[in-house]
Amino acid sequence: MTRSTRPAGRQRPGAAFGPVRDEARNARIIEAVLDLIVENGYGDLTMSAVAARAEVAKATVYRRWASREDLVADALETLMLAAAVPAGATAAGTLREDLIATLTQRSVCLHPQARHFSAVLAAATASHPQIADTLRERAIAGQREEIAACLHRAQKRGEITAERVELLLTPGRMEIAAAIGLTILQQELLGAVLDIEGVARLVDQVLLPLIGGIPTS
DSSP states (O other): OOOOOTTOOOOGGGGGGHHHHHHHHHHHHHHHHHHHHHOOOOOOOOHHHHHHHTTTTTHHHHHHHHSHHHHHHHHHEEEEEEHHHEEETOSSHHHHHHHHHHHHHHTTTTTTTHHHHHHHHTTTTTTTTHHHHHHHHIIIHHHHHHHHHHHHHHHHHTSSSHHHHHTSSSSTOOHHHHHHHHHHHHOOOOOOOOHHHHHHHHHIIHHHHHOOOSOOO
């Protein structure tokens, strides 16, 4: 996966090139962010609370992240990088199989805490618009890139035409956006946990019909 470009002025964790003990400390801070947002939501998250949960000084957090928004962005990026599907890792023989494997991994549906973290952030977008930017830059852009990669692989196999792929990837088209929206909000909107079977239904009943011209099961 290609990393999303960090906005100008973002402060990267200070231990990116530091000793192992600093990397472990950063991991504790990120874990504290994940836990606190799942437990209490984004609105109640403070740098002080993160420091207390991670058992570090508040100054330690601020040395690594300039703001709450930067910290949450890196926490989300940590999840997305862990969920990224390495190029060529899927042995799928069809677009359907490729999409199911990719979305199963990318939606972090096998990791309940991570899935809930993404859903809580999505629910916070109305009151905290900066979180919408974070989701677009980290989660949504990454999912779109990997769905696009699935389409290009299907094109090489002759399952879909180059013209159709180009159309689907045109800015402003809603087919892929609709599927990504459901991967993030299915549990909250529809009351259905997005497990592996849920991803398969999403591919069969939503994404493939929207893509068009591909047989569904």
